[in-house]
Amino acid sequence: MTKGTIVITGASSGLGEEMARQFAALGYNLGLCARRIERLTALRDELTAAHPGITVEIADLDVTDDETVRVVFEHFRAAFGTIDRVIVNAGSGVGAALGTGGHAANRTTAMTNFVGALAQSDHALTIFREQGRGHLVLISSMSALRGMRRSMTTYAASKAGVAALAEGLRSENIPGVEISVIYPGYIRSEMTAAAADRTKFMVDTTPGVRAMVQAIERRKSKAYVPRWPWGAVAVAMKNLPLPIVRKLT
Incomplete structure (x- = not known):
């Protein structure tokens, strides 16, 4: 018997892919979606071979397409009968300093990270309200705590x-529904690969995602992960003057 069903968006690479591996190991059925269906197919085959007691469904999804988000989430509900948790993970990190000709990249990030998250949350909560229960997890970022400069400005804002x-x-207090927001620090992934060697406090993918999974399993309303050093860094980022925050990030 499995522990339940989790839908993870942006599951074809990076943090989403590693979350799928770790939740599969915990015994969850998984609904995995992303734009790169061939990578999801390989991941599904890997997970079902390693954990034959679980079921993995996959779907092609662009989270900026609102109707497709609805269709995919309903597909997973029909396939599994219920959805216990939705992890809003799909994201984009492309960007440029404003006013330098990078509007298209910044718009892609804003649409994917925020408007896409809005659509995913809306459709997940439609299902959870009908079920009378569910756990919605939104993956934010430590960058969200303060405004960031140059190519990070739009990403941090989103x-x-x-x-x-x-x-x-969370303040709405929807009956039976739990809301979590996870603030990952710098965790090695496809998105962070280009800056990995020059970034302070970079954590390898497996332990970094393990901290995320543990916080999600504990149904934390808010978690900075990994807790060390990011719990302390969060306090500093919220309170220190902006010139010092720049040095931390």
């Missing part, structure tokens, strides 16, 4: 929006 979305939903 992730701040995700965090505010989670807080608003």
